[in-house]
Amino acid sequence: MSLIGYARVSTTDQSADTQVERLKAAGCDIIRQEQVSGRSREGRTELETILDFIRPGDTLVVVKLDRLGRSTRDVLNLVHELDQKGASLRILEPDISTAGPLGRMVLTVLGMVAEMELGFIKERQAAGIAKAKAKGVYRGRPVSLDHSQIRTLRSQGLGATAIAKQLGCSRGAIYKAMSAE
Structure with missing residues (x-):
């Protein structure tokens, strides 16, 4: 039985170092990391590698739920895949494991909250852009073609x-x- 860590950052100016340190401290034998959006599973080759090789009794460990995915459906599909393989998911912050039914229920609620939070972020961003446009400060992306x-x-x-x-x-x-x- 192995603890397999997964660390993900979205952009090039972010670092997964803190996540990797936390995963090592949690006892992860293997840690895979990547730099890709969590919006969907497309392009997340390290996560796919983990899912391909995870064995019964293994545990996938992430620091926070949003590192695994931003969509409730994606997170629940991942949990289902892990369950089908006899593996489980552990989130360090807050400490939750899908090894039992209570953990699965809490994870579902947290997934919905993470998705709702992303919606709020997008709304605030759109409101900020609209406000800046009204002031004449935001003009959008500069024209790159002649x-x-x-x-x-x-x-x-x-x-x-x-x-x-x-x-x-x-x-x-x-x-x-x-x-x-």
Whole structure:
């Protein structure tokens, strides 16, 4: 029976060092870490590796529930997969284990709270952007394509695909620039 730690950060300016230290202190024999969004399981190769190799009696350990996932459905699916393999999940903060029915219930509630918290963060972010726009402070992302160059190439008879290849961008970006005019 092994304790397998999983540490995840979302962005390049974050570090998983603190999580790794906590997982080591909790007695994890193996620790996998990655830098990828927790919004979904896509691209989370280290987590998939753990799920592929976890054995009956093993425990997946994470520092906080949001390191495992932001979606209640994803977290519950992970718990179900672990359960099907005879393994369990342990969260260090707050200390919860899915080894029993009470732990599963608490985990479900915490998953819903984490998902709700993400919704609140998005609402606050949207409100802040709207307020900044109203003050004229926020103008969005700076234009990265030269719209006059796109118009010139278009007037020369080039299509969106040819323009995109020449400018080194996507066709979608060309269509968007052309529709903005």
